[in-house]
Amino acid sequence: SRLPPSRSCKLFVLCFFSLFLWSTTAHMAKRKAQEICFRSRKSANAIKKVPRKKEDENVSAPSTICLRDCETLGWDVSAGIEHLTANGLLREVEEYGCPPFLQEEKKTGASNHFISLAKAIVYQQLAGAAAATIWKRFVSLLSCTPVTSEEELAAALSSLSPAAVLQLDEDKLRSAGLSRAKASYVRDLACKFENGELEGLEEKDDEELARALIAVKGIGPWTVDMFMIFSLHRQDVLPVGDLGVRKGMQVFFGMKKLPTPAEMREKTQSWRPYRTMGTWYMWKLAGTSAPASR
Numbered sequence: 001s002r003l004p005p006s007r008s009c010k011l012f013v014l015c016f017f018s019l020f021l022w023s024t025t026a027h028m029a030k031r032k033a034q035e036i037c038f039r040s041r042k043s044a045n046a047i048k049k050v051p052r053k054k055e056d057e058n059v060s061a062p063s064t065i066c067l068r069d070c071e072t073l074g075w076d077v078s079a080g081i082e083h084l085t086a087n088g089l090l091r092e093v094e095e096y097g098c099p100p101f102l103q104e105e106k107k108t109g110a111s112n113h114f115i116s117l118a119k120a121i122v123y124q125q126l127a128g129a130a131a132a133t134i135w136k137r138f139v140s141l142l143s144c145t146p147v148t149s150e151e152e153l154a155a156a157l158s159s160l161s162p163a164a165v166l167q168l169d170e171d172k173l174r175s176a177g178l179s180r181a182k183a184s185y186v187r188d189l190a191c192k193f194e195n196g197e198l199e200g201l202e203e204k205d206d207e208e209l210a211r212a213l214i215a216v217k218g219i220g221p222w223t224v225d226m227f228m229i230f231s232l233h234r235q236d237v238l239p240v241g242d243l244g245v246r247k248g249m250q251v252f253f254g255m256k257k258l259p260t261p262a263e264m265r266e267k268t269q270s271w272r273p274y275r276t277m278g279t280w281y282m283w284k285l286a287g288t289s290a291p292a293s294r
Helices: 005-047 054-058 077-085 090-096 110-123 128-143 150-159 162-166 170-174 180-194 206-214 221-231 243-252 261-267 275-285
Strands: none
Touching: 077 090, 077 275, 090 275, 110 128, 110 180, 110 221, 128 150, 128 170, 162 180, 170 180, 206 221, 243 261, 243 275
């Protein structure tokens, strides 16, 4: 039997409308998938490291990047800049400029060295804000003056000496917020400075310096490296135990895994004798703040 014309027309319209909805939905789904795919490719390209051009390797960095004569350092930072740009770090030098800690005066003398190392011990394994608070309390305890601002801290640091530390027992030092272990470390550091075991640190070569400092309780290779970089401004320090430097080198060299100490030394041979500067650029590449200047 045949359907009445009116019902046949309605069925045709319904079928046409269903087909139209299906076609529109499929088209929109396809467009959405294309947009997602495009955004994914765009994001991947954004994080993918852009390969260096071969001609970049022989281009000298602008001489205005680092203008300091650096006589107090004992080595030429400008020469370091030129050396690193000739060995693959042109882009990093142009983007980040000269390491700012090299613009600071090198810390000289046993008093400054004791303060730098004592601060390094206090800061170990602590978040920045917590470490800064305990450090101020520690300096306040030794100077017998309130320390609440950076200005007061700078003024009170003159009272921080090995003899002042040795006048206090571990329990008194712990009242500033130090752990029992750190209190013993600081006293051991003060004792070795007071006995003359850590005299002339500036005159020691890197290996002699490391042996002398590692003999102090609580000081390991990482602390030694940070002291050589930020306090003594040694020019060829590569802290192979620093996670930020390892991450930066992983990015820079396009490695799938974090480099081992042996791989770090091998891959940075061409940076010598300016690996201290290369280290700072690796911190920047990793998006990691360099440890606070000691």
